[in-house]
Amino acid sequence: MTTSVSANDVDLFVIGAGSGGVRAARIAAGHGARVMIAEEYRIGGTCVIRGCVPKKLLVYASRFSHDFAEAAGFGWTVPPARFDWPTLIANKDKEIARLEGVYRSNLEKAGVEIVKTRAVIEDANNIRLLTSGARVRCGHILVATGGVPFAGHPIPGFEHAISSNDAFHLPALPGEIVIQGGGYIAVEFACIFSGLGARVKLVYRGENILRGFDDDVRSHVRAEMEMRGIEVIVGQVVTAIEKRDARYIATLTGGRKIEADRVMFAVGRKPNIANLGIEQAGIRTAPLGGIAVDAYSRTSVPSIYAIGDVTNRINLTPVAIREGHAFADTVFGGRPAIVDHANVPTAVFSEPEIGAVGLTEAQASERLARVDIYRTTFRPLKATLSGRHSRVLMKLVIDATTDRVVGVHIVGEGAGEMIQLIGIAVKMGATKADLDATMAVHPTAAEELVTMRQPTVRYGQEEAGK
Numbered sequence: 001m002t003t004s005v006s007a008n009d010v011d012l013f014v015i016g017a018g019s020g021g022v023r024a025a026r027i028a029a030g031h032g033a034r035v036m037i038a039e040e041y042r043i044g045g046t047c048v049i050r051g052c053v054p055k056k057l058l059v060y061a062s063r064f065s066h067d068f069a070e071a072a073g074f075g076w077t078v079p080p081a082r083f084d085w086p087t088l089i090a091n092k093d094k095e096i097a098r099l100e101g102v103y104r105s106n107l108e109k110a111g112v113e114i115v116k117t118r119a120v121i122e123d124a125n126n127i128r129l130l131t132s133g134a135r136v137r138c139g140h141i142l143v144a145t146g147g148v149p150f151a152g153h154p155i156p157g158f159e160h161a162i163s164s165n166d167a168f169h170l171p172a173l174p175g176e177i178v179i180q181g182g183g184y185i186a187v188e189f190a191c192i193f194s195g196l197g198a199r200v201k202l203v204y205r206g207e208n209i210l211r212g213f214d215d216d217v218r219s220h221v222r223a224e225m226e227m228r229g230i231e232v233i234v235g236q237v238v239t240a241i242e243k244r245d246a247r248y249i250a251t252l253t254g255g256r257k258i259e260a261d262r263v264m265f266a267v268g269r270k271p272n273i274a275n276l277g278i279e280q281a282g283i284r285t286a287p288l289g290g291i292a293v294d295a296y297s298r299t300s301v302p303s304i305y306a307i308g309d310v311t312n313r314i315n316l317t318p319v320a321i322r323e324g325h326a327f328a329d330t331v332f333g334g335r336p337a338i339v340d341h342a343n344v345p346t347a348v349f350s351e352p353e354i355g356a357v358g359l360t361e362a363q364a365s366e367r368l369a370r371v372d373i374y375r376t377t378f379r380p381l382k383a384t385l386s387g388r389h390s391r392v393l394m395k396l397v398i399d400a401t402t403d404r405v406v407g408v409h410i411v412g413e414g415a416g417e418m419i420q421l422i423g424i425a426v427k428m429g430a431t432k433a434d435l436d437a438t439m440a441v442h443p444t445a446a447e448e449l450v451t452m453r454q455p456t457v458r459y460g461q462e463e464a465g466k
């Protein structure tokens, strides 16, 4: 990495070498721009270093326990399995280091200059590099600083809680863990630790976990998690954490005390804008937090753009990448491009997995005049011999006026893979008739998506008949 820079001009200065920043830097350089990118931690950002990728590796690890248990029904005798956390973490770290190298070399090959430092904005066209103190004058600035774990409200003993960042580097697998939070990160880590053999208690202040997902999905996943031994405690929060020797005691709102090896907080993330110089540069923030941008990701300062989690639009890696690409094409490629944020498919790598795209039943019934819901739950074929009691949930949300598929919600093995593919059909405007006309692939779980014939719930049909 280069650390010495002269106060020379670049066309583009990117703050943050995460999903969005790296893509924007490479594409802008490909369009001929002189690009410098600053990263204060590790190249690859949240997704590669302490988000999607390491998490999915831990998810894979955690699912083996179920596979071992299910193999017996298919005739296999598996000797008692032993799990070694340090091996998993070391192998995961090796893969992350390899990926970081790939990201760095792709930037270098594209001709992007990398500076390992924290960068702050001085004004519309100047950046200060904190490591060297150098100032860089730039034609455009792209803020791609991502998000950081939200600490929640301070409680006594808060310093004892770990965040998702720390969870990737624990020296040992906790035997018992309390996780506070009900979003996808809290749920995923609850399932990871449980699958690896820990006793998990998930504490959430709301009435049910996974706010924002379809209500059927929320209750189905919660029931499945409980069936696997995770205790889901809703309507409560951790009010204090006390350290006692190597253990921690979490006190809940109602006074219940839970002793565990770790207490983890995953209560959300917030845009990473602290001490970045945005106020002094006159960059406006949005009412929901994050940097306010227009459809082209341009901030209130014309030479400064922002993409990814720092703008708090849809906080997912593929979205940050698309926004970075569109920015580079717009500003340096002469091809104005807007990212379409509608119908973004998404997965939660819980156990069982969730795949979702489009409107939930509640959203559709509020927004559309006539809605048909097709819903099924069934025991997957594999479970007949494995003896597992898990059920798959599939749900289609149809705009009954146009026959368009406006929402698909899946819980079950492979839901993330399924939603990527049906997401294409939804994006293309597929109708229920299109799904009906598609031949099933048998025997699969996904075939249910094209074989559901009778609506299970209908909204707005009386009005339509008038």
Ligand SMILES: Cc1cc2nc3c(=O)[nH]c(=O)nc-3n(C[C@H](O)[C@H](O)[C@H](O)COP(=O)(O)OP(=O)(O)OC[C@H]3O[C@@H](n4cnc5c(N)ncnc54)[C@H](O)[C@@H]3O)c2cc1C
Binding pocket: 015, 016, 017, 018, 019, 020, 021, 038, 039, 040, 041, 042, 043, 044, 045, 046, 047, 048, 050, 051, 052, 053, 055, 117, 118, 119, 120, 144, 145, 146, 147, 164, 185, 272, 276, 307, 308, 309, 310, 315, 316, 317, 318, 320
């Ligand atoms: C545990 C976890 C699991 C996740 N799982 C998924 C998933 O399965 N699928 C999915 O799509 N998304 C997932 N996400 C979300 C995904 O990681 C983010 O949406 C994505 O990384 C956002 O990219 P970004 O470019 O906006 O920012 P980031 O990837 O966060 O990159 C920002 C970078 O900027 C650097 N930086 C910040 N400030 C400065 C500064 N002043 N100077 C220099 N450098 C700076 C940071 O060190 C960081 O490297 C997950 C996130 C977490 C935390």
